[in-house]
Amino acid sequence: MSLSSRIVAGSAVLALLVAAAFGVLVFAVTSLDDATKRERHAKAVTAQTLQLEKLVLDLDTGLRGFVLTGKTDLLRPWTSASRALPSKRHAFLKLASTTPEERRRAEGLVSSIDQYVSDYATPVVEIARATPAASRTDIVRAEGARRLAQIRKRFADFLGTENAVSAARTSAAQRHSDEAIAAAVAGLILSAVLITGFGLYLARSIARPVKEVADGAARLAGGDLTTRLEPHGIGEVEELTNAFNQMAERLEASRRELEEQNERLRESEQAKSELVSVVAHELRTPLASVLGFTSVLLQRDVGEEQRREYLEIIEAQGRRLSALVNDFLDVQRLEEGQLSIASELVDVGRVVREQSELFAGQSPKHLLDVSLPPTPLPVRGDSNRLAQVVANLLSNAIKYSPSGGVVRVAGKRNGTVVRVTVQDEGVGIAAEVQREIFGKFARGHAADEGIEGTGLGLAISRSLVEAHGGQISFESTKGRGSTFWFELPTASAQ
Amino acid sequence: MTAQAETTAAKTVLICEDDSNLRTLVRLALGESYRFFEAPDGPSALELTRRIQPDLIVLDLMLPGRSGFEVLSDLRKGDNAETPVIVISAWSHSDEAAYEAGANRFVAKPFDPDELRDAAVELLGNDGRHN
Numbered sequence: 001m002s003l004s005s006r007i008v009a010g011s012a013v014l015a016l017l018v019a020a021a022f023g024v025l026v027f028a029v030t031s032l033d034d035a036t037k038r039e040r041h042a043k044a045v046t047a048q049t050l051q052l053e054k055l056v057l058d059l060d061t062g063l064r065g066f067v068l069t070g071k072t073d074l075l076r077p078w079t080s081a082s083r084a085l086p087s088k089r090h091a092f093l094k095l096a097s098t099t100p101e102e103r104r105r106a107e108g109l110v111s112s113i114d115q116y117v118s119d120y121a122t123p124v125v126e127i128a129r130a131t132p133a134a135s136r137t138d139i140v141r142a143e144g145a146r147r148l149a150q151i152r153k154r155f156a157d158f159l160g161t162e163n164a165v166s167a168a169r170t171s172a173a174q175r176h177s178d179e180a181i182a183a184a185v186a187g188l189i190l191s192a193v194l195i196t197g198f199g200l201y202l203a204r205s206i207a208r209p210v211k212e213v214a215d216g217a218a219r220l221a222g223g224d225l226t227t228r229l230e231p232h233g234i235g236e237v238e239e240l241t242n243a244f245n246q247m248a249e250r251l252e253a254s255r256r257e258l259e260e261q262n263e264r265l266r267e268s269e270q271a272k273s274e275l276v277s278v279v280a281h282e283l284r285t286p287l288a289s290v291l292g293f294t295s296v297l298l299q300r301d302v303g304e305e306q307r308r309e310y311l312e313i314i315e316a317q318g319r320r321l322s323a324l325v326n327d328f329l330d331v332q333r334l335e336e337g338q339l340s341i342a343s344e345l346v347d348v349g350r351v352v353r354e355q356s357e358l359f360a361g362q363s364p365k366h367l368l369d370v371s372l373p374p375t376p377l378p379v380r381g382d383s384n385r386l387a388q389v390v391a392n393l394l395s396n397a398i399k400y401s402p403s404g405g406v407v408r409v410a411g412k413r414n415g416t417v418v419r420v421t422v423q424d425e426g427v428g429i430a431a432e433v434q435r436e437i438f439g440k441f442a443r444g445h446a447a448d449e450g451i452e453g454t455g456l457g458l459a460i461s462r463s464l465v466e467a468h469g470g471q472i473s474f475e476s477t478k479g480r481g482s483t484f485w486f487e488l489p490t491a492s493a494q
Numbered sequence: 495m496t497a498q499a500e501t502t503a504a505k506t507v508l509i510c511e512d513d514s515n516l517r518t519l520v521r522l523a524l525g526e527s528y529r530f531f532e533a534p535d536g537p538s539a540l541e542l543t544r545r546i547q548p549d550l551i552v553l554d555l556m557l558p559g560r561s562g563f564e565v566l567s568d569l570r571k572g573d574n575a576e577t578p579v580i581v582i583s584a585w586s587h588s589d590e591a592a593y594e595a596g597a598n599r600f601v602a603k604p605f606d607p608d609e610l611r612d613a614a615v616e617l618l619g620n621d622g623r624h625n
Contacts, residue, residue, distance in 0.1 A: 281556075284584035285513060288604035292519040295607055300522075313515045 003205060003235035010198050014191060021187030028180030035173030041098065042166030046159060048092045053155045055081045055088055056113055060148050063121050067140070070132040078125065089113070109158050116147050209233040213244050225252040278455065282324055286317035327456045334463045341467050342382040345491055348418050349377040352411045355390040365404025372411045377418040378491040381468040389464050392457040393422040393484045401426025401481065417487040429476040438462045504529045505618055508548040510539035510565065511582070512557055520552050523607035524614050536560025540568055548577065550618055555583040555592070563595050570596040578617040580610070
């Protein structure tokens with residue numbers, strides 16, 4: 001359940017609780033109001049009853065005075081009471097009809113009054129008017145007293161019942177009201193406790209995690225990218241924490257990447273400055289011969305034979321300079337991916353033969369043993385670039401076997417590839433530098449051993465072989481010599 | 495010293511350089527009045543020094559076997575602490591290191607043959623031609 005749903009649900013429950021408490025309070029007030037109304041009504045009923053009773057007493061007083069004395073003016077209370085009775089009777093019945101039971105009691109009372117009037121009082125007054133003596137009997141008097149006592153008892157009963165019912169109702173209403181107020185107060189206290197609890201819950205589940213995120217963000221802004229938050233919280237807060245951690249993760253990763261990039265840049269800068277240094281050194285050595293012999297030729301008298309020898313040295317060193325410059329340019333183009341490779345049908349066997357012949361005459365200490373099949377070794381590629389690779393391997397084989405020996409060069413078809421192998425009996429490559437031997441400026445221990453070179457030949461060769469879709473590798477033992485080989489896909493017969 | 499040089503045989507110069515063209519060039523630069531010995535690598539340079547006790551050593555820094563610095567440091571530690579040494583190197587910024595290692599002169603490649611000859615004359619007291 002998400003945090004916002006929880007907040008909405010919690011708020012709704014609390015609102016309902018508060019509303020219920022207020023509802024109960026309203027009920028209590030209504031009950032009190034009701035009780036007050038009932039009391040007022042009970043008082044009114046009592047007043048009406050008493051007035052009705054007074055009318056009955058007036059009737060009786062008038063009746064007895066008239067019967068005893070025969071004087072008409074003593075009949076006045078009777079006359080006025082008889083006149084007032086119907087409306088009073090009606091008003092009383094109307095008022096005392098809150099419940100059917102009350103109405104029944106009221107009607108009982110009223111009918112006993114009616115009976116008294118119709119069955120006794122009216123006939124007695126009639127008799128007293130006609131024959132006063134006939135009405136002045138003990139029987140009549142006793143009957144009147146009995147009936148009046150009966151009516152008065154009924155009045156007393158009615159009032160008693162009315163008071164009892166009213167008191168019972170009032171106390172019930174009072175009790176309900178008290179209970180309702182107690183319930184409402186309890187409800188409000190409970191609401192207050194729950195609202196406080198809900199506030200604490202919100203503080204715990206929102207304010208505290210948000211504060212933690214804010215602190216974390218401050219630490220992050222301060223540069224501590226390892227900052228992570230405890231993964232707790234609910235719903236949206238948990239999402240916030242997770243999002244924060246992901247952001248920190250990304251930031252840290254990208255900084256790491258930047259640092260690595262920087263490190264690579266630094267290394268590449270260093271390699272570049274080493275290249276400049278190596279280039280300067282490698283160019284100065286042949287330049288020393290070119291300039292030195294030129295100035296000897298210019299400043300001194302030398303014989304014809306020597307002059308020729310010096311000029312040949314100058315030419316050879318000039319060529320070496322040119323080759324070095326080409327190597328550097330090749331590396332530059334390979335690095336920038338600008339080296340163009342032709343795609344023609346090339347007989348690798350022929351390339352190997354031509355290069356071997358070129359190198360065979362260069363070093364009298366080395367014997368080149370060339371082994372090639374009678375049939376062509378066709379590949380698709382650039383014959384000049386492939387010649388460059390073979391020349392580089394042959395040149396290395398000779399350079400790195402300064403004591404001389406046999407250099408075995410072989411070309412053969414090996415399944416779907418053409419494989420060229422160049423094996424020497426030279427110094428070999430120490431195990432610790434074998435891994436980086438194809439890297440730029442990697443010269444193994446050549447510098448210590450005084451072997452010249454730019455450290456670029458194998459890097460160029462590998463790039464060229466790979467550009468032809470082939471691969472190049474070697475096996476070597478320090479002190480025993482090396483075997484370099486490369487393989488190119490055989491061109492399909494045409 | 496001058497008297498000794500005039501009365502004894504030509505002074506000996508050991509050329510320690512792996513490039514044969516440059517060894518030839520050093521000979522040409524110094525002139526024909528010296529006796530030259532050549533070493534193409536570090537170990538043979540030390541071996542020849544012990545044997546012939548040259549009057550001057552022309553030393554390349556990039557030597558096979560042992561670098562010029564190692565050769566120089568071995569020389570200065572041994573019996574040849576005083577033998578004059580001219581360092582020739584294509585590492586043009588190695589001059590300070592070469593002087594610290596005990597070189598008497600530093601000549602950067604490519605060099606002017608006359609500059610090398612002048613350095614040798616300065617160190618040996620004459621050019622050897624008036625023998």
